[in-house]
Amino acid sequence: MTTTGNGWLTDVVSGTLSLLFPHRCAGCDRIDICGFCRECKSLLDLANPDECCSRCGAPSSAPSAFTTSCPDCRRMSLRFKQAVSCLRYTGPLARGVVLWKYEGHRYLSNPLASLMIEWTAGTAPAWFETVQAVVPAPQHPDTLRRRGFSPAEELASRLASAFELPYLPRLLFKIRYTEPQARLSRDTRTANIQDSMMVFDNSLIQGKIALVIDDVMTTGATINECARALKASGADTVYCLTLARQAG
Ligand SMILES: [Zn+2]
Ligand SMILES: [Zn+2]
Known part of the structure; x- marks a missing residue:
């Protein structure tokens, strides 16, 4: 336990909270695991870019067709x-x-980011x-306020x-509120998000990858709109990486 500043208080509070509300496996609810237990980790479906569409990263049973x-x-x-995803959703x-x-459950940011980092270190193109x-994909300030984090x-x-x-961060921002894409059909997603983003300062991204x-x-549709705004502001090339890929 640290004794500097208010560190001891933070430790006491987080220790008490973890006794009252112990972390559970995000996959199966097993107690005292922060992130995913060994069994759930073994069930994670890691993506192999060689078996996906070489442009949008869609998984395929017949990759030679792509x-x-x-x-x-x-x-x-x-x-x-090119867009790639680390895992299937x-x-x-x-x-x-x-x-x-x-x-x-914001504490899951660490284990989820770790999955992304491990995949990227071993598998990224x-x-x-x-x-x-x-550059993170932006969310509207109303969504940020409601969720508390991005x-x-x-x-x-x-x-x-x-x-x-x-x-x-915050290089890209949303200039209007858009309906959550998850609630919309495939055909309406592009129209919903189109021209909804802007770049805060073009000089930060001009000529960059x-x-x-x-x-x-x-x-x-969302990452494509991010790419549109970045390219319109002078980015040389835009690649995309997402934690997970969901079937359309
Ligand atoms: Zn589990
Ligand atoms: Zn594709």
């Missing part, structure tokens, strides 16, 4: 060069993300070495720190 793009991303005008991970994003700026920022700040990359970070990708 030489440059899949039917899904051919329907969209993609502004990013299923099983224990999906449960953990729901607890994290919608039920206030070669372009990751060229990234010059890490899931994309929680992941992006930890990833940027782990790989010692420049981190540009940017990496957009978000939590869950479904159709890619």
Whole structure:
């Protein structure tokens, strides 16, 4: 226990809280685990980019069919060069993300970001070495107030720190409120989010290779809008990395 400043008080409070409300596995509720227990970790479905669409990262049972793009991303005008996801949004991970994003379990930011960092260190495509700026996908101030934190920022700040990359929080911002994409059909997602983002300061991103970070990708409409705004502000190339990929 630290005895400097109010550190002892923080330790007493967090010790008492952990006795009253012990952490549980995000996947199966097992007690005294912060993050995922060994069994749930073994059930996480890690993505292999070689088995996904080489443009939008959609998982495929027949990857040889995706030489440059899949039917899904051919329907969209993609502004990013490539999007990849670390895990499929299923099983224990999906449960953990729901607890994290919608039920206030912010402490899951650390274990979820760790999954992303481990995957990136071992599996990310070669372009990751060229990234010059890490940019979290923005959320509207009303959403931030309601949730209390930004899931994309929680992941992006930890990833940027782990790989010692420049981190540009709040570079992108939303200029209007949009309906949560999760509530909308595939066909209305692009229209909902289109032209909803702007860059705060173009000089921070001009000529740079940017990496957009978000939590869950479904159709890619949100990260595509991030890429549009960054490219319109002079970014050279935009790549995207999300923690999880959900079937569209
Ligand atoms: Zn578990
Ligand atoms: Zn695709």
